[in-house]
Amino acid sequence: NSDADLSQRGVARLLGEFIEGLGLSEVTLVLNDWGGGQFLVSEGQDQHIARLVLVACEAFDNFPPGPxxxxxxxxxxxxxxxxxxxxxxxxxxxxxxxxxxxxxxxxxxxxxxxxxxxxxxxxxxxxxxxxxxxTGAPERKTLLAWSERLRDFDRPVLVVWATEDRLMPREHGPRLAELCPQGRLIEIADSSTLIPEDQPERLAQVLTDFLLQTGAEPVRHIS
Incomplete structure (x- = not known):
């Protein structure tokens, strides 16, 4: 659709509509690189999100990131x-x-x-x-205002940051974890932005631990 809103805000809203359309609840939303899924909170579309995992992603005014x-x-x-x-x-x-x-x-x-x-x-x-x-990121003032709304997200948030990332500032990891009421931070060494590529086993273990610690229900396959 040539008229579709594909700005950062628009794509976040599309994600929320996708979750809604699938009839999902208690969703664990994992973001890596793209950070716009955080705007589900600022857009008031986070009612189906049970926990959030922010893996080396855009945050605060880093939209788009550095280079x-x-x-x-x-x-x-x-x-x-x-x-x-x-x-x-x-x-x-x-x-x-x-x-x-x-x-x-x-x-x-x-x-x-x-x-x-x-x-x-x-x-x-x-x-x-x-x-x-x-070209769809708003001005810095707006981005920072949207980020502040993460203070109202009262569910578990895991922040996983890479220690050798060239795109996502290292200080954004602890800053995000502190901003979220139930935030926690884990840093992964020997990795850049694409932690799933650089340290897949370590990331899988971190995610599994987080799910178990926060009471995520295992998927039950119906035969």
Missing amino acids: AKAMAQVCRIPGGVWLLTRLMRVPAFRHSRGGYGGMSLRGVPDEIMDDWFAPATRSRAIRRDFAKFA
């Missing part, structure tokens, strides 16, 4: 997203430690990055939508 701010400015220019898709074919650009290449200490495989960007190279509609999202 991506320049890319967002390029996306404001007509043809800018098309230009980015072409640049992403250049190994030195796609693997730059100051950009997407810095999201993992192990390096993001080329086939994964191809999957990320190939749809936008083929579709003008996808490039249009990407531009909407990339």
Whole structure:
């Protein structure tokens, strides 16, 4: 839909509508890299969220994160997203430690990055939508005001932060955990933003412990 609201706020609302449409309750919402799911709280759409896990993600005024701010400015220019898709074919650009290449200490495989960007190279509609999202963060004052509403989220929050992240400031981890009434912080060493890629076993154990400690009901398969 060319009229869809794909700003940070709009995508968060879409997530809330998706959860509502599936009829889910007692949801454990896990975010990594993208942090906009936090805005379910500021939008008053968090009634189905039982616990929140924030894994090395955008927070406070870090939307979009550090190096991506320049890319967002390029996306404001007509043809800018098309230009980015072409640049992403250049190994030195796609693997730059100051950009997407810095999201993992192990390096993001080329086939994964191809999957990320190939749809936008083929579709003008996808490039249009990407531009909407990339340029859809509000001003700093608004972002910080939305973040403050996490103080009202009275359910368990686990903050998992990477110690060697180039995109998400390390101080945001403890700051988020302190902001949330039931927040707790765990830092994972030898990892950048994509903790599921750099330290998958450690992250799986941390998530399992958190679910058990906060009384999450195990999934029961009906045969």
